[in-house]
Amino acid sequence: MPAASQPSAVSHHYDDGRDGTHCLDCIVADIRREYLSPAQNHPWILGFSGGKDSTLVLHAVINAMLGIDPERRTREVHIVSNDTLVESPLVMAYLRSVQERLREALGYLRLPVSVTTTRPDPAQTFWVLLIGRGYPSPNQNMRWCTDRLKIQPTSCYILDHVSQHGAAILVLGVRKDESQSRRASIERHRNLNDSNLTPHTSLPGALIYRPIMDLTTDDVWEILAEHAPPWGGTHADLIQLYRDAEGGECPVVLSKDEAPGCGTNSSRFGCWTCTVVEKDRSLQGFVDAGRHQYQPLVDFRNWLREIRNDPQHRSVERRNGRIEFKDGKHVPGPFTIQARRMILDRLLEVQHEFGDILISQEEIDMIHSVWTQELTR
Structure with missing residues (x-):
């Protein structure tokens, strides 16, 4: 148990006057x-x-x-x-x-x-x-x-x-x-x-x-x-x-x-897909503790974080159809349809390897529906 041998006192306003330490x-x-x-x-x-x-x-x-x-x-x-x-x-x-x-x-x-x-x-x-709408993997600046x-x-x-x-x-x-x-x-x-x-x-x-x-x-x-x-x-x-x-x-x-507080280096139990943190210490901790079945999830999360800013995977236009610049630099749009298909295919491979549901059939159906709407516009 991660408790120190000399725990500090608690300064709580107990009405009955008792010491609140560990009470x-x-x-x-x-x-x-x-x-x-x-x-x-x-x-x-x-x-x-x-x-x-x-x-x-x-x-x-x-x-x-x-x-x-x-x-x-x-x-x-x-x-x-x-x-x-x-x-x-x-x-x-x-x-x-x-x-x-x-x-x-x-x-x-x-x-x-x-x-x-x-x-x-x-x-x-x-x-x-x-995967459906192409939102880029979350980071500190875009934590959607x-x-x-x-x-x-x-x-x-x-x-x-x-x-x-x-x-x-x-x-x-x-x-x-x-x-x-x-x-x-x-x-x-x-x-x-x-x-x-x-x-x-x-x-x-x-x-x-x-x-x-x-x-x-x-x-x-x-x-x-x-x-x-x-x-x-x-x-x-x-x-x-x-x-x-x-x-x-x-x-x-x-x-x-x-x-x-969500997605910081000090918060480690959270979404296994969290790309806001540089390294998912909880999942890696489970793997290091012998739960090797979680390694595919660690690898997928790391890959999802790596491809975020790859220009070949991002649209030139934003979802509103505009090409935007900030401080003289081009602001890329969502993941391309091709990139989204790649992410879904890889996720389904990881799901098969992991042996449990990571994405529901309802979500897959909705993703395909979003793609159809975008391609027919």
């Missing part, structure tokens, strides 16, 4: 008080990526609800994960296994909790946009994927519940200790009227609750290692996943302000 009971007590807050009873939407921080929040929220009398469990809790359809297969398999255990446990725990996965619109998936694959699907789910209930509260596992930018983001937004809630900057009617924001990474790992999850089993699989992948995960992304 799951204290976190649970805070969450229980917030859940029972008489000021509002809006639904909670818990962003669950399957990573260590969101797992700890989920663990603590379930524990908190179990400590409340059944007749007082009136606030709905929605555990919401996002599947971009190009997530790391190993991470996605782990996430689905946790969701399955959760659903089974919630059946007999009788908690007002639902488990949901959001996905991009069929016309906005990674493969339909890249985050909004369509992550922000829009989950934001629509949140806003739907805001419209139904007047407001919704996002329960997120974000921490100041994650990075300087995360700390600055948390401290920049003040809570509402001495509460634990902060208005979301881009989702009207959505408020944010961050129950573990003052914990360190060491604190998180120590709590997870010492306490079994209330839905059964242990956190051993999660700890092993991090060991094999050498660390972190892409965070829950709900606005363009948060998008820089």
Whole structure:
């Protein structure tokens, strides 16, 4: 377990005066008080990526609800994960296994909790946009994927519940200790009227609750290692996943302000197709740990990144039919139809070698439909 032998103290404002260092009971007590807050009873939407921080929040929220009398469990809790359809297969398999255990446990725990996965619109998936419409592989300057694959699907789910209930509260596992930018983001937004809630900057009617924001990474790992999850089993699989992948995960992304956290050198669990990062350390970590079946995915991602700026694979015109220049340099258009066919053929070869679905038949059909429309214009 990647926890230091001398973990740092937590500076959390616990009402009962107890030391908050590694104190799951204290976190649970805070969450229980917030859940029972008489000021509002809006639904909670818990962003669950399957990573260590969101797992700890989920663990603590379930524990908190179990400590409340059944007749007082009136606030709905929605555990919401996002599947971009190009997530790391190993991470996605782990996430689905946790969701399955959760659903089974919630059946007999009788908690007002639902488990949901959001996905991009069929016309906005990674493969339909890249192979169908020819969008170039994402990079730091043109990160078209985050909004369509992550922000829009989950934001629509949140806003739907805001419209139904007047407001919704996002329960997120974000921490100041994650990075300087995360700390600055948390401290920049003040809570509402001495509460634990902060208005979301881009989702009207959505408020944010961050129950573990003052914990360190060491604190998180120590709590997870010492306490079994209330839905059964242990956190051993999660700890092993991090060991094999050498660390972190892409965070829950709900606005363009948060998008820089997706596809950075410090975020390693994410889309296996991510060409924003120079090297996918999580997939390579799995291969180095002996999971050699992922090598074809590593090779394909690297190749997709390499061909992005090859002029022979890019159209001269943009999708709007214009030839554009910036600072005196030609701005290439989308991948050519020939390049898109090449990418699809190679992807299908990798899928056959990998032995599991990487692109659905629905996406392939939609890609062919887009090509037909373009060629007949």
